[in-house]
Amino acid sequence: MSSLFSTWPATRAAGLARLDGFLPHAGRAYAARRNHAVVAPTVSGLSPYLRRRMVTEREVLASVLARHGETAAEKFIDEVFWRAHFKGRLEGQPEIWTRYQTALVQGQAALDRDPALARRYADAVAGRTGIDALDAWVGELEATGYLHNHARMWFASIWTHTLGLPWALGAAFMHARLLDGDPAANTLSWRWVVGLHTPGKTYLARADNIARYTEGRFQPKGLASDAPPLEEPPFAETWASAALDLTPPEGPVLLLITEEDLHPESLLPADAAVAAIQVVDAVEMQGRPRSDLVRAFTNEALDDVAARVRLIWPDRPVHRGPLDADTLAPAASAAGVSTVVTAYAPVGPTRERLDVLAPQLAARGVTIKRLARRYDALTWPHGRGGFFGLKKRIPRLLDQLDLRPNAQPTLL
Ligand SMILES: Cc1cc2nc3c(=O)[nH]c(=O)nc-3n(C[C@H](O)[C@H](O)[C@H](O)COP(=O)(O)OP(=O)(O)OC[C@H]3O[C@@H](n4cnc5c(N)ncnc54)[C@H](O)[C@@H]3O)c2cc1C
Structure with a gap:
């Protein structure tokens, strides 16, 4: 297998066609199979289109709801709202972005100081670490601009916890190569893997989990057996609530x-x-x-x-x-x-x-x-707590956004 998706025409029409082709799989099949990083259409491949709003979240949610209803499509709907959760978090805490820039400079300085680390970094970005899965994902990312979500999680975990490389350099490597590269989703996902997003909680890739969800494609050896969390000082600003302008322009x-x-x-x-x-x-x-x-x-x-x-x-x-x-x-x-x-x-x-x-x-x-868009104004404030805070509001958000077939629009 080289990639889940072989072509990415960069047009709205192609994004809509991809949505259409994925719709039959967005219900219970998605919930059952989305963690399998394999060829079958277990995931939508919509992210490069959603990231640039070539296709909007509203369009995706409305189509999926009309096709499957809220219960069968719950998992897929959750994932679309994960995007809003991350976007909202970065809007509310923009210091995360500046800290990431600082971490990049520090990561580069660490490579300059430590030749062994610099060699490990050079091997990682060239896909020659000897860890079969990571080396293949580097090649896949370079060749296609896409990695399955589970592969991104394993990649980030192996990069930081097994190879001991600076997380921000891994985030930048991925961001520069992903067709869906996104300041919020990418930075916050990497922070999550190293224990900064949910303080103290890290993500550790395990060989048996990789073997299982790649259906035997990879059986990596020598992965780290623990993932100590990184720590950081508290944020200066607790929350920046942007006053979003929702009023259309009046004149030309x-x-x-x-x-x-x-x-x-x-x-x-x-x-x-x-x-x-x-x-x-x-x-x-x-x-x-x-x-x-x-x-x-x-x-x-x-x-x-x-x-x-x-x-x-x-x-x-x-x-x-x-x-x-x-x-x-x-x-x-x-x-x-x-x-x-x-x-x-x-x-x-x-x-x-x-x-x-x-x-x-x-x-x-x-x-x-x-x-601003109403979708963002309604969802971003829920970037503040954990995802569960947003998740429990999804039914109301679907009403407020008038997304359910035959739903009565409600006021903000
Ligand atoms: C280390 C790491 C880096 C990542 N970097 C990015 C990035 O730069 N840009 C990006 O859009 N996503 C990123 N993600 C999230 C996720 O991996 C991708 O959104 C997803 O794999 C895109 O594939 P898809 O469209 O087939 O997803 P599907 O499973 O079909 O999901 C549908 C849509 O929901 C959204 N979504 C799904 N999963 C997530 C998630 N975990 N977090 C946020 N939104 C999600 C995406 O917009 C996606 O297109 C990252 C995840 C990790 C672990």
Whole structure:
């Protein structure tokens, strides 16, 4: 087996087709088989599309509910909400992201100090540790941009607990190569493996578990038998509750589309006065560019959204370019608008760039309006506690989001 999924066309149509093809498997079969890292469609392969909102969580949840109902699809629905849980946690505790950047610098410094560690790192990223499973997953990740969830868990555990490598370097290695690489889901999953997400609770990969769930493909030897948790100081900020702007723009706007949200047709009302559209190049993490595969996927996804908006808002100019003031200020001026509207970008490189850009544009008379989605406004506050706090609210969230077939919409 080389990979679960052989192709990843980076279009919304391909994402919707993948959802359609997976729907029959999203019910009890998913609950029974999702932990098996094997070829059969045990999981959806929707993550690269969901991560960029080429297909939205609402669309996925509504389709799965209509097909299976809430009880049979409970496990799959939970997993989709895990994404919201992690996104909400990072929004509420953005210091996790800055700590990750610090841990990266410290990890790199540890390699510089310790030649044996540096050799282990070089072997790990080249897939030549001699641990059959890890070496194969490195190759699979490089070749396909995807790993099954269970393989990601085992990978992170072997990286940290068996090889003793700095966790942040592993997180960065994965993030740069995953088509679904996501600041929240990736960083928080790695933190979970090393005992920082749920303080004191780590994840330890065991050879028998790997053999069982890869159905005999791997039988790794020499794995760590314990996983002592890492510790960190308490966070300075307890919780940053962002006041999310849910009000559609009133006057004419320049629509700015970033990699963070590629479904503007469900972000803006159909009658929004879009004067022009700017689709911006993906923003890379400082010093950590993503793989060619990820960049190609992202570029194709940006081309796809550019093609779609041309159909939705015909006769409006659509441009591609970098996310900077020298591009956007003249674009707004040419369109005759002073407001740029964009989807609220969660914590990560795009958000950091927008934070720098906003005052630069303001100085040139242009305001950026970051329009949030109701889905995020409703789910992110539940990133605060453990997942169970969110899980018990899922039935109410499905009502509030008007996702159940024939459900009565309720107010916020
Ligand atoms: C170390 C590690 C790193 C990870 N890095 C990322 C990442 O960068 N980006 C990312 O989207 N996911 C990440 N995950 C979570 C999970 O592995 C992927 O979302 C999942 O494997 C994607 O495959 P799928 O779409 O077939 O999932 P399915 O099982 O079909 O699930 C459907 C959707 O639910 C969401 N989901 C499922 N499992 C999780 C989970 N554990 N946490 C959060 N959301 C979930 C995803 O959006 C996924 O597309 C990571 C997990 C681990 C253990």
